[in-house]
Amino acid sequence: xxxxxxxxxxxxxxxxxxxxxxxxxxxxxxxxxxxxxxxxxxxxxxxxxxxxxxxxxxxxxxxxxxxxxxxxxxxxxxxxxxxxxxxxxxxxxxxxxxxxxxxxxxxxxxxxxxxxxxxxxxxxxxxxxxxxxxxxxxxxxxxxxxxxxxxxxxxxxxxxxxxxxxxxxxxxxxxxxxxxxxxxxxxxxxxxxxxxxxxxxxxxxxxxxxxxxxxxxxxxxxxxxxxxxxxxxxxxxxxxxxxxxxxx
Numbered sequence: 001x002x003x004x005x006x007x008x009x010x011x012x013x014x015x016x017x018x019x020x021x022x023x024x025x026x027x028x029x030x031x032x033x034x035x036x037x038x039x040x041x042x043x044x045x046x047x048x049x050x051x052x053x054x055x056x057x058x059x060x061x062x063x064x065x066x067x068x069x070x071x072x073x074x075x076x077x078x079x080x081x082x083x084x085x086x087x088x089x090x091x092x093x094x095x096x097x098x099x100x101x102x103x104x105x106x107x108x109x110x111x112x113x114x115x116x117x118x119x120x121x122x123x124x125x126x127x128x129x130x131x132x133x134x135x136x137x138x139x140x141x142x143x144x145x146x147x148x149x150x151x152x153x154x155x156x157x158x159x160x161x162x163x164x165x166x167x168x169x170x171x172x173x174x175x176x177x178x179x180x181x182x183x184x185x186x187x188x189x190x191x192x193x194x195x196x197x198x199x200x201x202x203x204x205x206x207x208x209x210x211x212x213x214x215x216x217x218x219x220x221x222x223x224x225x226x227x228x229x230x231x232x233x234x235x236x237x238x239x240x241x242x243x244x245x246x247x248x
Contacts, residue, residue, distance in 0.1 A: 011148040035094070037084055037219035042073050049074065052217075058093055061085035065205065074214040076205040079117075082201040084219060097163060097222035102203060106161040107211030111136045114167060117199040132198050133169055133178055133186065137161050141185050143176060150218035154185045164215075172222055 039052040046069045049060035065080015066135040074082055084093045096117060104112045111134050118130030141154035159165070168179040178186035201219060205212045 019087045025064045036216065036221070036245055039217045041072055041217075043069055045070050052084070054118060055237075056087050056091075059085045065208070070213075074203065076203075076214075077210045078203045081204045083200055083216070084217075088190070093201060093219075095201065095219075095221040096198040097172045098201065099168070099170045099222065100156070100201060100218070101166060102217045103164050103166045103215045104196060104203075105213050106137075107162050107213075109137050109161045112161060112165070112167065112212055113200075114169060114202075114205050115204055116171060116201045117197050118202070126138065131171070132204065133167070133176075133184075135159065135161075135165075135167065135180060141178070141180075141186065143186065145190065153188050156180055156183075156185050166216070 002038050015096060019189075035054070036054055037052050037058055038054040042053070043050060047067075049062055049067060049069060051057040051059050060074075060092070062084040063081040065076055065084055066078045067080050067082055068075050068077075076082070086092045099235060100114060100116060102114060103165050106112050113134040115130060115132040118128075118132075134142045134144065135156070136142070137159050138153060139155050139157040139159055141156060143151055143153045145151070163183055170177045174189045176190070177184065203212075203214050203217070
């Protein structure tokens, strides 16, 4: 009887330990997923950009220019930047690995751009410790970065930027990928370059007065590998414990 009780206590202790690891890792992944950003700008016209529509209600920070909510879009008639900043509780949106997408139109038809992992704000993102992906009307695709400067990473042919297009960016570690209207146009890496711990994510018109309008902004933080590994280990531990229990 005593050996049976000891066996039961051992199994219960193991179950508690594995369940604890699983719960902690699961919460970490949920925490990352909970930081999703969604904004269609479906609110009244205003010079106050307000907050995103997702449950986190991230505050938009206006940096330069004269930004506004106009006709269900985020409008940049005189340049500037719109930064996904923080929640009312002070949680900052400064991811390292992220999936980011938006629909944009450039009234002047010159270029469109999105920036990520930036350690500062300015008209030249690559000078501030981060990245910016640009598509020009000539079809050139450029990735601006602190270390490489403006680097051509693709050519998609002449584009009419006065009509809506959708850009999607996926950055994980040193891997940078981008899709233009659903087509993969960038698949590159920065071998040997440092991976920033995180930084500003923003929509930009620089200082070129392109009159860009934005819509359907979505951003998802990619969970850190350590969190995913912990989750897998927790699942593996639970499965192994169940198998041992079934044998005994």
